[in-house]
Amino acid sequence: MKSTKAHLYETANGLMKGLSDLVDLRQGYHYQPTAYNGVKVLTLTLNNVSSRALRPIANNLRELSMYVTTEGEAAEDIRIGRSQKKHTIKLEIVKPQFYWKQLDLRHIAHRSTGTPVATIGVDLQDKPARIDFDEPDASHILLIGQTRCGKTNTAKVFAWNIAHNLKPEQGRVVIFDIAPAKKGRDWGDFKRLPVLAADLIVDTEVAAKTLKWLDFELLRRGKISDPPRLFVLVDELKALFDIIPDSRAILTRLGSQGAGVNIHLILATQVAQVNTLGCSELLGNVGIRLCGKVTDANKAYAALGEGGTGAEQLMGLGDFLLKWNGLHRLAIAKVTDQNMALLPRGEINPLINFDDMPDSEILPTEAKPIINRGQPSQVLPVEPEHLAYLMATGMMGQKKLASGIKAAGLAETFSNERAGRVIGYLKRMNKWWSANGYSLNVE
Ligand SMILES: Nc1ncnc2c1ncn2[C@@H]1O[C@H](COP(=O)(O)OP(=O)(O)O)[C@@H](O)[C@H]1O
Numbered sequence: 001m002k003s004t005k006a007h008l009y010e011t012a013n014g015l016m017k018g019l020s021d022l023v024d025l026r027q028g029y030h031y032q033p034t035a036y037n038g039v040k041v042l043t044l045t046l047n048n049v050s051s052r053a054l055r056p057i058a059n060n061l062r063e064l065s066m067y068v069t070t071e072g073e074a075a076e077d078i079r080i081g082r083s084q085k086k087h088t089i090k091l092e093i094v095k096p097q098f099y100w101k102q103l104d105l106r107h108i109a110h111r112s113t114g115t116p117v118a119t120i121g122v123d124l125q126d127k128p129a130r131i132d133f134d135e136p137d138a139s140h141i142l143l144i145g146q147t148r149c150g151k152t153n154t155a156k157v158f159a160w161n162i163a164h165n166l167k168p169e170q171g172r173v174v175i176f177d178i179a180p181a182k183k184g185r186d187w188g189d190f191k192r193l194p195v196l197a198a199d200l201i202v203d204t205e206v207a208a209k210t211l212k213w214l215d216f217e218l219l220r221r222g223k224i225s226d227p228p229r230l231f232v233l234v235d236e237l238k239a240l241f242d243i244i245p246d247s248r249a250i251l252t253r254l255g256s257q258g259a260g261v262n263i264h265l266i267l268a269t270q271v272a273q274v275n276t277l278g279c280s281e282l283l284g285n286v287g288i289r290l291c292g293k294v295t296d297a298n299k300a301y302a303a304l305g306e307g308g309t310g311a312e313q314l315m316g317l318g319d320f321l322l323k324w325n326g327l328h329r330l331a332i333a334k335v336t337d338q339n340m341a342l343l344p345r346g347e348i349n350p351l352i353n354f355d356d357m358p359d360s361e362i363l364p365t366e367a368k369p370i371i372n373r374g375q376p377s378q379v380l381p382v383e384p385e386h387l388a389y390l391m392a393t394g395m396m397g398q399k400k401l402a403s404g405i406k407a408a409g410l411a412e413t414f415s416n417e418r419a420g421r422v423i424g425y426l427k428r429m430n431k432w433w434s435a436n437g438y439s440l441n442v443e
């Protein structure tokens with residue numbers, strides 16, 4: 001292998017020769033080049049280049065990669081990056097692994113603790129990429145990508161940051177991994193961390209109960225000011241949806257109302273198509289997307305909600321696109337044993353306690369009807385559970401009721417024979433209501 005310097009020099013020169021041969025763009029004459037040697041990716045920036053050059057370059061990316069060879073091997077995919085500046089084109093070339101730079105979470109992690117901030121890796125200029133869960137649209141996160149692109153590792157980076165930056169009384173994380181083939185296998189190193197709200201959840205029954213607990217926690221927190229953070233991390237989201245049908249509705253509620261009560265979602269999935277996942281409202285409430293390698297441009301579109309991102313040209317191994325205030329290519333840090341050794345270990349003082357839940361049959365699980373965004377809004381029949389839920393969440397008094405329930409529907413319901421069922425339902429919940437600070441007056 002050559003020295004790093006020699007390799008970079010040859011890569012940049014090869015690219016520039018390719019640009020000249022293939023699209024007739026010459027250095028100094030048609031553009032001024034600058035190069036940056038990132039952790040895994042070399043960026044060649046063409047400055048002062050005509051925007052008309054973009055399409056010819058895009059059409060010749062394959063051929064261009066042939067001009068970049070290491071030990072006789074052509075470069076992997078070349079991606080055209082997004083550039084904020086006009087007349088600037090960024091070409092991103094993955095370096096052979098031999099030339100990668102070290103990237104250690106310890107060195108980039110946030111120093112000041114006590115804040116809900118996750119440092120997940122570095123951008124192409126080696127600047128640490130931080131996500132502050134308190135920033136606008138940053139409450140919830142979706143991780144997408146094909147198998148082995150690095151979703152679980154990225155989810156671990158988030159969990160590591162939470163454990164590293166927050167004391168158990170400031171924030172907790174609950175981790176679900178119930179996919180039959182996995183069942184927590186990838187999460188063995190996350191046992192016995194006091195930051196966990198419960199032991200790793202790998203069992204279907206425990207998962208279903210915990211979800212119901214979370215559903216009630218959402219209501220309970222409405223009465224508390226500034227409750228501690230709770231991060232709900234789901235690895236293999238599709239499996240959870242398939243195995244526990246209620247999980248869609250519950251996660252959708254957590255997605256739409258969780259941010260206000262310091263509940264955050266971190267969801268990982270191979271599948272991002274709305275019609276396969278069946279949760280458009282949930283996806284609409286997730287402000288941050290992190291996408292690793294996907295198989296093709298259609299998958300990339302589903303993952304990021306826009307075309308031309310080049311997510312299918314990522315290489316895997318933590319090579320991700322962050323969609324949040326623009327689109328940014330990141331090298332995600334790998335969570336190592338040394339990183340894990342820095343986390344405090346000890347007994348978990350469970351936050352999730354099934355004893356303080358009401359009888360499970362009267363949970364308002366399906367209470368809030370879910371309406372798909374972008375589809376004509378349907379008026380769903382109002383069930384007693386819906387009303388109870390609306391009352392419990394204080395939405396009754398508002399003109400704008402939960403999606404899909406029209407005020408007219410409510411009036412009608414009260415005047416028909418369902419009213420009795422509503423009151424019955426509310427009374428059965430009474431014990432829980434008073435335990436949680438509600439005073440209920442039903443005649
Ligand atoms: N950021 C990273 N840097 C280097 N290697 C990584 C990174 N993320 C993942 N890998 C490697 O890629 C493999 C798959 O990662 P994993 O997180 O399990 O992917 P997924 O959950 O998408 O299937 C693992 O062996 C892991 O070591």
Ligand SMILES: [Mg+2]
Pocket residue numbers: 148151152153186235
């Ligand atoms: Mg995984």
